Amino acid sequence: MKILAVLKMVPDVVEELEIGEDGKSLDLEFLRLIVNERDEHALEEALLLKEQHGGTVTAVALDAPDIDDVLFTALAKGADRAVKITDAGESLSTRAAAALLAKALPAVPDLMPVDLVLLGCSATDDLDGQSAAVLAHALGLPYVGVVSQVQADAGRLRVMKEFPGGVLGEFETTVLAVIGVQAAEKPPRYVPVAKVRAAMKSGGIDEVAADGPADVAPLEVLQMTKPEASGQAEMLEGSPEELAAKVGELLTERGML
């Protein structure tokens, strides 16, 4: 199978986030970017499918800070090729990025057609849409999102999609579909830094310039603010022992002790 896995960088939400001077976006200066967690799962699923069925995995990303490291890591993990789409413009919205990818992918030399396009579903910075769905539509391909298992067999794909309460729904489609991955069957593999370095030395990243910006207007953001606490947590302070004593009191009050 020929599989594409699309990767993007998102703000690391475990870090402190600051609002920029415009009051409408994040302050980019100290922003730490990490690869979207769901995309790591999409790549993992692609590699697992390749291990089962043979074929190739190409990791694709729009240019972004630190994206080279991410693409080299993908190569080190077992991707056969890494493609970076350059000149895409900065801070693209989700919808603009999907539109741009839909235009750029067919123009990458020796890439299309593929059998399967995997993307992570739902990134924490999505504001104007879901890329995987928009990309599927733009490429004219079937789409299933929030998927946690992908099986391929004789030109058919069987995917398990997550429903509430741990229920899975089985859906079938042809190969040549876009799948929004929620989780791979296994946790994304770990790759030692030495292997990433080796990938940097041996393999290159194919850079392909995007053919003009995507013609997609962003949403009008009026302001960005930190959410106000709805429950107003009472903050407990002290040493772990003092904190534990307070928790013990709370548990006793609630009749749990």
Place this chain on the structure above:
Amino acid sequence: MPGNVWVVAEHWRGQVSEITYELLALGRELADGLGVRLDAVLLGHQAKDLAQTLAADTVLYGDDPALAEPTAEAHSKALAALVSERQPAAVLLPLSNVTGDVAGLLPAELDAPLVTSCRDVRVTDGRLEAVCLLYGGKMDATVAAGAGAALLGVLPGVRSADKGRADAAPQIEDVAVSVPAERRVQFGKYVEPEAGDVDITQQEVLIAVGRGIANEDNVELAQELATALGGAVCGSRPVIDQGWLSMSRQVGKSGAIVKPKVYIAAGISGAPEHVEGMKASDLIIAINTDADAPIFNVAHYGIVDDCLDVLPAVLDAVAARKG
């Protein structure tokens, strides 16, 4: 004359979803604010009876065998045709695992943006404004809905469901739906989750661990505390994905909705997909090293500290109290 406010009425396995009523409650406010009517759009197969409980002025009911299950392509194409024909002012779409893909594809069909992750929507000066929860719950972006039908993906819990339930049967209008002849994606079957050793929805005490618990061995800290309190351990998604806890222990959008008397969240950031599964707990105590973690917005008590230090201390305190 602006169009009506629409709510896409989600139903799954023969039942109207809770989020449908929540969106109807919100939809009513918006319709009143804009001075228009509120319509629910119910698409399905032999599902007309479900219209009875929907608190809308009119339920637009479309029936087709292809709409029996939540196959996103059929539903989004049918909806897109209706939206193009009737030009509603706004379409509220449930951001759930059932309708999420429709929320993804409908905007593509209409070549319009989806204003996604709305945790609130309001009418300001006759215009719709949405408050969208971004970055795992750390930021709110207030967004102005543009011209044309505003497509709004709304998070669970936006309003109380009670106000979206009808006292009297609404007016029902049968609408013709157009679904593609070819079904590119076919629904097969549902697979029930494997029953776990414990049912976390039935516990009075839950000790929940997230990525902050750092490794599988540390989950034992939470397990010991849970055992001491006669409760159970549960977790957020990354802990389940890593295989440190079984799927039956997941709390949130794709897992269980729990409402214990006590929920201790250790090393959980409080992403909206997790919070929707535990926010109704009677007492929530959150332990997180990040003072900005959104979990503190839903917790009743917060501790900014290392859960690897606090959990063992709590276990000692519990043991001491038990004597």
